[in-house]
Amino acid sequence: MESRSHRFKANAxxxxxxxxxxxxxxxxxGKFVDxxxxxxxxxDDFEGTREAAKDIRNRVLENLDLWLEKFETTAHxxxxxxxxxxxxxxxxxxxxxxGRKHGVKKAVKSKSMLSEEAGLNLAxxxxxxxxxxxxxxxxxxxxxxxEPPSHIIAPVIHKSLDEVADLFHATHQTPRKTExxxxxxxxxxxxxxxxxxxxxxxxxxxxxxxxxGSVALVTNEGNGRMVTTLPRVHVVITGIEKVIPxxxxxxxxxxxxxxxxxxxxxxxxxxxxxxxxxxDEQDGPEHLYYILVDNGRADVVGSEFQDMLRCIRCGACxxxxxxxxxIGGHAYGWVYPGPMGSVLTPxxxxxxxxxxxxxxxxxxxxxxxxxxxKIPLPELLRKLREKQVxxxxxxxxxxxxxxxxxxxxxxxxxxxxxxxxxxxxxxxLAGGRASIEIMGTAPEWTAGRNFPAPExxxxxxxxxxxxxxx
Amino acid sequence: xxxxLFVTCLVDMMRPRIGFAAIELLEAAGCEVIVPGxxxxxxxxxxxxxxxxxxxxxxxxxxxxxxxxxxxxAPSGSCADHIRNEYPKILADEPEWHARAxxxxxxxxxxxxxxxxxxxxxxxxxxxxxxxTYHDSCxxxxxxxxxxxxxxxxxxxxxxxxxxxxxxEDCCGFGGTFSVKFGDISAxxxxxxxGNACATGAGTIVGGDLGCLLNIEGKLRRMGDERTRxxxxxxxxxxxxxxxxxx
Ligand code: SF4
Numbered sequence: 051m052e053s054r055s056h057r058f059k060a061n062a063x064x065x066x067x068x069x070x071x072x073x074x075x076x077x078x079x080g081k082f083v084d085x086x087x088x089x090x091x092x093x094d095d096f097e098g099t100r101e102a103a104k105d106i107r108n109r110v111l112e113n114l115d116l117w118l119e120k121f122e123t124t125a126h127x128x129x130x131x132x133x134x135x136x137x138x139x140x141x142x143x144x145x146x147x148x149g150r151k152h153g154v155k156k157a158v159k160s161k162s163m164l165s166e167e168a169g170l171n172l173a174x175x176x177x178x179x180x181x182x183x184x185x186x187x188x189x190x191x192x193x194x195x196x197e198p199p200s201h202i203i204a205p206v207i208h209k210s211l212d213e214v215a216d217l218f219h220a221t222h223q224t225p226r227k228t229e230x231x232x233x234x235x236x237x238x239x240x241x242x243x244x245x246x247x248x249x250x251x252x253x254x255x256x257x258x259x260x261x262x263g264s265v266a267l268v269t270n271e272g273n274g275r276m277v278t279t280l281p282r283v284h285v286v287i288t289g290i291e292k293v294i295p296x297x298x299x300x301x302x303x304x305x306x307x308x309x310x311x312x313x314x315x316x317x318x319x320x321x322x323x324x325x326x327x328x329x330d331e332q333d334g335p336e337h338l339y340y341i342l343v344d345n346g347r348a349d350v351v352g353s354e355f356q357d358m359l360r361c362i363r364c365g366a367c368x369x370x371x372x373x374x375x376x377i378g379g380h381a382y383g384w385v386y387p388g389p390m391g392s393v394l395t396p397x398x399x400x401x402x403x404x405x406x407x408x409x410x411x412x413x414x415x416x417x418x419x420x421x422x423x424k425i426p427l428p429e430l431l432r433k434l435r436e437k438q439v440x441x442x443x444x445x446x447x448x449x450x451x452x453x454x455x456x457x458x459x460x461x462x463x464x465x466x467x468x469x470x471x472x473x474x475x476x477x478x479l480a481g482g483r484a485s486i487e488i489m490g491t492a493p494e495w496t497a498g499r500n501f502p503a504p505e506x507x508x509x510x511x512x513x514x515x516x517x518x519x520x
Numbered sequence: 521x522x523x524x525l526f527v528t529c530l531v532d533m534m535r536p537r538i539g540f541a542a543i544e545l546l547e548a549a550g551c552e553v554i555v556p557g558x559x560x561x562x563x564x565x566x567x568x569x570x571x572x573x574x575x576x577x578x579x580x581x582x583x584x585x586x587x588x589x590x591x592x593x594a595p596s597g598s599c600a601d602h603i604r605n606e607y608p609k610i611l612a613d614e615p616e617w618h619a620r621a622x623x624x625x626x627x628x629x630x631x632x633x634x635x636x637x638x639x640x641x642x643x644x645x646x647x648x649x650x651x652x653t654y655h656d657s658c659x660x661x662x663x664x665x666x667x668x669x670x671x672x673x674x675x676x677x678x679x680x681x682x683x684x685x686x687x688x689e690d691c692c693g694f695g696g697t698f699s700v701k702f703g704d705i706s707a708x709x710x711x712x713x714x715g716n717a718c719a720t721g722a723g724t725i726v727g728g729d730l731g732c733l734l735n736i737e738g739k740l741r742r743m744g745d746e747r748t749r750x751x752x753x754x755x756x757x758x759x760x761x762x763x764x765x766x767x
Contacts, residue, residue: 059702062702062704062705063704066704066705066708372690372691372693372709372712373702373705373709375709376693376705376708376709376712377705377708409697409698409701409702410698410702410705411695411698412658412691412693412694412695412696412698412706412709413568413658413695413696413698414658414662414691414695415658415659415662415663416658416662416689416690416691418662419662432567432568432570434570435568435569435570436570436571436572437570438570439569439570439571439572440570444569444570448569452565452566452569452571452574453571453574455565455566456563456566456571456574456577456578459529459560459561459563459578460560460577460578460581462557462558462559462560465560465561469529469532469533472533473533473534484741485737485738485741487742492700493703494699494700494701494702494703494704494706495699495700495703495738496703497703497704497707498703498704498706498707498708498710498739498742499707499710499735499738499739499741499742500737500738500739500741500742501734501738502534502734502737502738502741502750504533504534504535505534505535505536505537507536508532508533508536509527509531509532509533509536509539509540510527510532510557511536512536512540513536513539513540513555514557516540
């Protein structure tokens with residue numbers, strides 16, 4: 051997917067000015083937050099469990115190559131083929147190649163963010179394979195002219211029921227329905243046909259289990275099961291960082307993932323799929339492929355940003371983010387929104403291509419305290435800012451202003467003079483009123499709110515006077 | 521007990537009365553308050569903007585000015601959090617300075633945290649009466665665990681009625697330089713905070729960080745609300761009057 055992250059500021063302003071989106075965001079806000087808060091209380095030692103989850107993920111990342119090799123060996127032993135992809139283009143080439151080899155005309159897909167990273171649907175069409183998204187949210191986006199998702203687990207959270215009703219009515223040429231169950235039934239009827247006629251199923255993978263060579267899928271709609279068991283060919287596309295050592299580890303991580311994501315104790319479906327269909331088995335694919343993707347991840351391993359690779363894609367950080375809640379996911383411009391996206395996008399697509407994202411956060415650390423694998427998101431955002439400064443990627447004016455301010459702040463006498471001047475100026479600007487409505491020196495501030503007027507003297511002045519010392 | 525007051529740059533410029541209120545409270549708790557005269561800013565804006573060198577220079581300046589005191593108290597969770605939790609990170613690569621940062625860290629406190637947990641203030645000097653709602657600022661709350669301390673102090677004022685708002689722990693949208701880099705997003709977040717605060721019907725919004733308070737007050741006034749007061753916790757605890765109006 052092409053990144054529009056360099057236009058974050060304009061995207062965000064457009065989101066704020068879009069009344070339909072704003073209304074939808076307001077409806078969605080807090081839904082997951084409240085449910086998560088209740089769900090985590092079911093775990094006796096939530097903090098201890100987070101710590102253990104963090105350890106599991108760290109253990110893998112410290113020897114990622116070894117765990118991947120182990121996974122490759124065990125998966126291979128169960129009849130799967132493991133392929134590696136350097137980037138999105140290579141994912142597309144692999145899938146097209148697999149399609150050609152097995153004479154695939156149609157591929158049903160369950161949710162995969164890697165597919166979004168690669169822009170796979172367009173590539174499949176170009177290769178003569180019809181892609182059909184079967185996750186309800188992803189399906190809605192696909193029939194809406196391949197709209198990008200705005201959330202990693204609830205891709206259409208930005209849409210209202212009304213908008214979906216209109217879309218189904220127009221696309222399916224059926225009477226307009228406004229009840230959710232009726233709309234779901236309609237989607238099901240359309241999709242069933244595709245499930246039965248597809249030659250290939252494409253899924254993501256929440257975890258890869260090294261000891262057994264399995265992929266774990268966590269879904270709520272059951273489409274994942276159909277995608278992975280009905281077609282002859284199953285292709286799993288996932289990031290190289292998704293591997294974990296054992297099934298035991300999976301069970302621990304699963305205590306956190308659905309609770310952090312949707313506030314469910316357990317999602318409706320958890321599938322652990324191992325290998326191709328064996329002679330005595332009823333279901334399953336005859337051919338199973340894993341495409342394990344780098345696309346920027348390998349460079350993060352061993353770097354000061356390695357913590358980010360612990361991410362288990364639960365979405366809690368964005369659900370709790372005041373900025374995400376206010377502008378929605380599309381403004382972030384690439385596949386991953388919210389705090390995790392603001393760290394991942396510059397790392398995967400280049401620091402210079404997402405210059406605003408590390409700054410698009412108040413550093414309130416709401417994300418850091420909810421992250422189930424304890425990723426210090428604000429700290430990583432701050433480190434990215436530091437990288438930008440080191441590489442002189444910040445605007446010249448900002449760099450000079452910062453340097454000048456820091457230089458003055460290091461000189462108390464000069465600083466005191468500057469402060470005395472500034473407060474008098476602001477007091478004058480307020481002209482006797484309690485707050486300033488237009489401030490030329492900080493237009494961004496006063497565009498949306500007033501700036502309260504200062505008292506007019508600095509503390510240092512008043513203190514010196516009151517305590518009669520200088 | 522001798523303590524050093526870290527006034528903070530915002531209080532110095534915008535609301536000196538908060539600094540004097542802090543002194544009054546600390547003295548009421550039996551402390552002798554020193555105000556090191558060369559202090560300026562803790563350097564947080566530099567650190568959060570990615571300027572490591574500037575952040576380190578200011579950190580060293582603060583350490584030099586304050587390390588000789590038994591305790592350092594700031595009327596701001598954000599600055600106290602920065603000195604306590606970030607200075608050791610900022611100076612991680614300079615062993616001698618790092619050690620000094622760590623030595624200072626455990627003696628730095630946010631004002632209400634210090635009054636309740638260290639100085640064990642009995643009675644507060646103020647006579648404020650009225651309904652208030654308390655905004656939990658992010659750094660104080662999540663960085664230093666400031667949550668019950670200001671409420672305990674408000675509880676010592678018999679005339680104060682605390683009305684908790686929905687999302688009291690949600691960010692107000694200030695975020696330091698964020699507020700001037702992304703003014704529209706920042707103001708939109710502030711609007712939600714103001715809505716939650718006003719929904720309580722409280723006459724005064726109280727908080728422990730001036731940055732948030734300026735943001736909230738600025739948004740309220742822009743929304744046309746001239747009546748709801750926005751006050752720092754130190755002002756409330758030392759005030760001699762009651763409230764003016766409600767949202
Ligand atoms: S960064 Fe943490 S909270 Fe955000 S999606 Fe990843 S695991 Fe979940």
